[in-house]
Amino acid sequence: MKQPPDASISIERTITRIGPQGRREVMDILLREERYELVCNGTCVAELHCMPSLLRELAVGRLRTLGLLHEISALRALSIDEQNRVIEASVAESPAPAVSAPVDVRLAAAQVHALQLAFNERCDLFRATGAAHSCALATPNGLLLFCEDIARHNALDKVIGAMLLQGLSPDGKILIFSGRLASDMLSKVVACGVRLLIAPGAPSLTSVEMAEAHGITLLGFVRRDNINIYTCPQRIC
Known part of the structure; x- marks a missing residue:
């Protein structure tokens, strides 16, 4: 039987299911979706359709991937108005930091599979609802951060926001996704500086x-007996 997630992000609802046992009424678990306005320095810069969790991380990550926040020290204030569904940020103007040579990361194929397995074991919300995307930040030794949301963009933004809030450098890190790798996701990865991505799905040509x-x-x-390396294969041995 499915174990319901926290009530703040989900609700149980009776649905009609048709299957091998015929037509019957069953309880299902649905994720909550809320709409928040993200306001930066008085201007609405995004509408966030998201699961109502880790909103601070989501907001910081979205500001980063929009190019509005380069480093956490520029974030002067961030408030969340739950009643009116508004997240308001005050960001000081700051130049983009100089790009330096990143500390590289290399993985053995066995490490890739171990990270994917550890990631899959954390995807409880997807197993309970079938409606959640997941994203994780890792080192070759294991997972550091794990975030979930109904939207894959939000899951990635939450991880990026958590990186900034916790002062984690992208150097030597790995991102793991639960879905396909489209170019809009890759643009966020470019913004955050991580140089190795793992996913069970396919990338687009643009990606x-x-x-x-x-x-x-x-x-x-990336499956039990397979890894497709699309770019920069020298990091995998």
Whole structure:
């Protein structure tokens, strides 16, 4: 039987199911979705359709991937108005930091599979609802951060926001996704500086070209007996 997630992010609802046992009424678990306005320095910069959890991380990550927040020291204030569904940030103007050579990361194939397995074991919300995307930040030794949301963009933004809030450098880190790798996701990865991505799905051609241009290793179709390396294969041995 499915174990219901926290009531703040989900609700049980009776549905009609037709299957091998015929037509019957059953309880199902649905994730809550809320709409928040993200306001930066008095201007609405995004509408967030999201699961109501880790909203601070989501807001900081979205500001980063929109190019409005380069470092956490520029965030002067951030408030969440739950009643009116508004997240308001005050960000000081600051130049983009100089790009330095990143500390590289290399993985053995066995480490890739171990990270994917550890990631899959954390995806309880997807197993309970079938409606959640997941994203994790890792080192070769294991997972550091794990975030979930109904939208894959939000799950990634939550991880990026948590990185900034916790002062974690992208150097030597790995991102793991639960879905496909489209170019809109790759643009966020470019913004956060991580150089190795693992996913069980396929990338688009634009994603592969973008990853290649930015020196990012893109791994897709990572399964028990398979790894597809689309770009920069020298990081995988």
